[in-house]
Every structure is written in C-alpha cells, then in structure tokens.
Amino acid sequence: MQKQETLSKNQKIILDLIEKSDQPLKAYSILFDVKKKGINAPLQVYRALDKLVEIGKIHKIESRNAFIACKNSKCQIAKATVFSICESCEDVTEIHDHKLSEHLKDFKDNKGMKYNKYNLEFFGLCKKCV
Amino acid sequence: MQKQETLSKNQKIILDLIEKSDQPLKAYSILFDVKKKGINAPLQVYRALDKLVEIGKIHKIESRNAFIACKNSKCQIAKATVFSICESCEDVTEIHDHKLSEHLKDFKDNKGMKYNKYNLEFFGLCKKCV
DNA sequence: TTGTTAATTGTTATAATATAACATCATGTA
C-alpha cells in the first residue's frame, strides 16, 4: 500500500469540523459534535487527531489539550509551531514570523542535540482583554 | 496575612522529591512516592504543584504532563521557559540561552498582543540516542 | 487576646483526557 494521499472518512469528518472553527477544539467536544455522523467512541476521534497532527493539517495546543487547524499547509511548519494564547479569553492564534522561525530553526544547544521539531506558546492578554 | 516566604509542609515534601530527580516526574508518580509521608490524595499533590509552579520552583513540561525542578531560581524565568526533550529516551533539559531569551522576550506579533510568559519545547534526539 | 482573614490541609467523589486490546473490513500489491 502506498503512502496515503487522501484522508479517510473519519479523518475528513474531524478535519472539517476543526477547520470550521477558528479556535481550538477539545477531543471530547469534537466527539460530541461528530456523534451525528456516526463516530461514537473517543478512540475514533483520537486516532483521527493523531493522524491529522502527523500530517500537519492540525496542531495540538499542548497547554490546553486542544486542537486547531493549520492555515498554512503549504509550508513545512507542521513540526515547528508558534502560538499566541490570551489567558483571559483563551483566544489562540498561530504565528508565522519569519525572523523568529529562522532563529528557532537554527538554534543549537551546547549539548549536541539535534532538533527536528519545536513548539512555542506565548501567553498574555489580547487587545480586547488588556 | 503577608505573602508567604516559606513553603508549607506538603509543598516542601513535594519540592524535595522533585528536586532529587533530575528528570520530570508525573503527578501520580509523585503521589505514590509521598504516600509514606502522609499525602494520600491527588488533590494534595496538585495543589502543591500549582503553588510550586506559580512561584517558579518547578516547571510543567506541557507536552509530557510532568514537572521538573528549576535549577535557576535566581533569575526571572519562571514565566519564560525553554526545554529540550529527547523523543527517544525522554531526557529533558532546561535551556538557558541568553540570545534566545532576548529574542523571545522582545517578540511582538502584529496583533498588538502583550506577552508576559512563554514556553518553548524543542524535540529531537539527544547525543546518546542519535 | 480575640476576632478576622487568607492559606493550607484533608477527604470523597467525579470530571476530563487518553490508550489497550481485540475483532473486522477495505485496499493495494506480490
């Protein structure tokens, strides 16, 4: 079997839902919403989420245990993500900042570690919440 | 009551344990270890962890749901953390890189957001695991 | 030193997040 190009049924259903939201969704809220489409168990949701994260269609917001669609699927940032998170209204935005990316991409620590991935989360108050 | 300077009994017990480990510990593993000291319930552990995180004595590794002692309590980085994580052996190291800190501290997005905190996690393979 | 407040503790129950294990089905390839 060759590497899958098209998403499976469950993966499509769940990606659709996440893409319709501009804010992160939690796994069990996704589960609730897709029950009407015949997806009944947490594992079905988590399997689709894992796959979608792996291929870069969505990202996990680690500090919130929630998943947001990537708006930038053309670039290679599936494994290099930056988010801003408002601690008041919980608004999350994916950040694409070239200078910052360059800086992080090239970062080397003093222990000879090779990085192939990073995740950066900024916290603060958004304009509305200041 | 004025701002607390000394840790409470449970906070001390749990900080002690975390400081003895150079690797992150999970809440329920901590709970298991401190049962002999009379701490019996998850909530007692989580309350102490919350406090210790708040005052910067420990950090949470968000992608691992685990807690590690800060070795650098003199500086103001309680709210600005950088870690390297080996995806093979799960070794975690806190990184203090002046140039990187400066870069992140000064970062402004194009939405007028004020950041007071960030967390960056690098993933890869450590020297031993390459 | 007594009343007041805030922080901490103890306890039981429960919520929220995530995975194990196993059976079945679909599809591409030898």
Next chain:
DNA sequence: TACATGATGTTATATTATAACAATTAACAA
C-alpha cells in the same frame, strides 16, 4: 489468490486533573 497495511468499530480501562465541602493553621489588627 493471499498477503500486508491502514482504517474502523467496540468495550473496557488507564491517566490526568478538578469540584465541593469541612476542618485547621498562621498572620494580622483592633
């Protein structure tokens, strides 16, 4: 065909975290 791989469906369970409430302790001021 038959074999391998990926996806699905299902039940049960593991792991992580919080709600709600009562009791205790520590600092402070009147």
